[in-house]
Amino acid sequence: MSSGIDRDVSHWQRAWLYVYAGLVLLFLVVPILIVVPMSFTPSEHLEFPPPALSLRWYQSFFGSTEWMDAAWVSIRAAFFTVLVATPLGTAAAYGLHVAASRWTKILRAALVVPLIVPVIIVAIGLFYVFAKLGLINTMTGLVLAHTVLAIPFVIVTVTAGLRRYEMSQEMVARSLGANRWVAFFTVTLPQIRISVLSGALFAWVTSFDEVVIALFISRGESSTLTRKMFTSLRDQVSPTIAAISTMLIALSILVAAAILIQELSRPQRAGQRA
Amino acid sequence: MTTSVGVAVGAAALASDARGERRRLLLLSSPAMLVVALVIFIPVGWLFWLSFFDQTGATTANYVRLIDNSAYYKIFQTTFLLSAIVTLVTILLGYPLAYLLSQLSRRAALIGLALVLLPFWTSLLVRTYAWLVLLQRNGLVNTALIKLGLIDQPLALVYNFTGAVIGMVHIMLPFLVLPLYASMKSIDPLLPRAAMSLGASPRAAFWTVFAPLTLPGLFAGSLLVFIYCLGFYIVPQVLGGGRVNMVAMKILENATTYFNWGAASALGVVLLVVTLGIFYVIGRFLPAERLSAEPR
Numbered sequence: 001m002s003s004g005i006d007r008d009v010s011h012w013q014r015a016w017l018y019v020y021a022g023l024v025l026l027f028l029v030v031p032i033l034i035v036v037p038m039s040f041t042p043s044e045h046l047e048f049p050p051p052a053l054s055l056r057w058y059q060s061f062f063g064s065t066e067w068m069d070a071a072w073v074s075i076r077a078a079f080f081t082v083l084v085a086t087p088l089g090t091a092a093a094y095g096l097h098v099a100a101s102r103w104t105k106i107l108r109a110a111l112v113v114p115l116i117v118p119v120i121i122v123a124i125g126l127f128y129v130f131a132k133l134g135l136i137n138t139m140t141g142l143v144l145a146h147t148v149l150a151i152p153f154v155i156v157t158v159t160a161g162l163r164r165y166e167m168s169q170e171m172v173a174r175s176l177g178a179n180r181w182v183a184f185f186t187v188t189l190p191q192i193r194i195s196v197l198s199g200a201l202f203a204w205v206t207s208f209d210e211v212v213i214a215l216f217i218s219r220g221e222s223s224t225l226t227r228k229m230f231t232s233l234r235d236q237v238s239p240t241i242a243a244i245s246t247m248l249i250a251l252s253i254l255v256a257a258a259i260l261i262q263e264l265s266r267p268q269r270a271g272q273r274a
Numbered sequence: 275m276t277t278s279v280g281v282a283v284g285a286a287a288l289a290s291d292a293r294g295e296r297r298r299l300l301l302l303s304s305p306a307m308l309v310v311a312l313v314i315f316i317p318v319g320w321l322f323w324l325s326f327f328d329q330t331g332a333t334t335a336n337y338v339r340l341i342d343n344s345a346y347y348k349i350f351q352t353t354f355l356l357s358a359i360v361t362l363v364t365i366l367l368g369y370p371l372a373y374l375l376s377q378l379s380r381r382a383a384l385i386g387l388a389l390v391l392l393p394f395w396t397s398l399l400v401r402t403y404a405w406l407v408l409l410q411r412n413g414l415v416n417t418a419l420i421k422l423g424l425i426d427q428p429l430a431l432v433y434n435f436t437g438a439v440i441g442m443v444h445i446m447l448p449f450l451v452l453p454l455y456a457s458m459k460s461i462d463p464l465l466p467r468a469a470m471s472l473g474a475s476p477r478a479a480f481w482t483v484f485a486p487l488t489l490p491g492l493f494a495g496s497l498l499v500f501i502y503c504l505g506f507y508i509v510p511q512v513l514g515g516g517r518v519n520m521v522a523m524k525i526l527e528n529a530t531t532y533f534n535w536g537a538a539s540a541l542g543v544v545l546l547v548v549t550l551g552i553f554y555v556i557g558r559f560l561p562a563e564r565l566s567a568e569p570r
Binding site: 017018020021024025027028029031032034035038046048084088089091092094095096098099100101103104107110111113114116117118119120121122123124125126127128129144145147148151155205208209211212216226229230233234237241242245248249252253255256257259260263264 | 299302368391395401448549
């Protein structure tokens, strides 16, 4: 009917694009998923498909005090990082969002710097400074380092949430007698909680995933899980790592699924753009 | 009606003490600033100092050595070449994917995006490990290629430059696809349609209307990929098997093996200056908030 629409490319005409994009998606996903069946092999070598199914390498992980200690260090470090980075980042994001001043731009830029500086530079710098402060091989040092990497993510996600939020609601609360503190916690925070939670999630992943800084400032008993994985990867490719990887992959599938379900269940508003 | 009056009165009352309040609000960012100062600014400043001063006083020896020593020249060359190749491959793979996702229905696009997000949320080490397993001599890729009769001998796909490129592309692809998808979504779909209704072929409409509009996003995204690659350590270290020497590895080696802090910090300063320089260029195309990517 309308000649403009008729000229649109049909799905069939761009089948090649579907095939190409499909292959790229396979490239992204298959390497991750292939590790899962391999982790259940009973043999010393990684085989696909595994000759039989066995939980041998999971037992070797859970039975090893070294691995369990490393996992425990990682969990504690990530937990404390979330606990410190989320309030600090949220406070900074809120302050910078509400107070428009020529300082906000500079402060915001300074707080995003940790994203920009190559992590190797932070790692050797921290090694030097933490050695003087006695923070090497301590949980405090690890949490401090991970917190600084996590803060920008919290700030970015919370700022995005604040932009979608109608700030006049807080003003209404305050004009009705609530002070800023009460207004924030009872009116604003409940409405931006999803952004704060995603910031916290980012903080968790940042800490849990970090290797390079941990390589420098946490050794021996205070090694994190990823640090220990990295050192054992250099020695040998053991199916124990496949088992650990599978558990970490299961975690990230849960995260991706949670995000997807939340997005799909959100009603689409008119004119909304992703 | 009454609400809007209330808002107006409240806003007026707030405006009076706005200035003092604003200062107090900015102070809310001070705990975060303190951590950034302690963990980023002091150590990096310290490195600057170390690169210019030794026990005897001010020196440029650390930088002169970078220029004189051809080994350092080679390392910078490898780093830039590897980063450029990874960026190029990432664009070739990522652009069509982002384009297709931007054209699909919301539901289909979200499923595609979830598949992009899955590796994004998966540990870097897990992915490095996965490629190590897949690409090794008797790994799945070689086995499959031999069974298909495409090759007779297993290819050397890992512990070399190729392995490093494959692993790094896999890590960096979501960093390109996600912002590119966002920038493509913000292009008005009526524009290419208008071009077609005026007689342009779909191909011409894509290349002359749509593609040029994606250039700022593509430029920013690929520069982002490029600078993250410059600082990579873990992936080229494991998948390169010691054959691919990046600046980050040399920094680490100088600091931990030779305890040569002068050399390590001079290399660090050069890497930082190059990185910040490129970020300055990106900043002209994208606001800092959009650079929400994980440093590796």
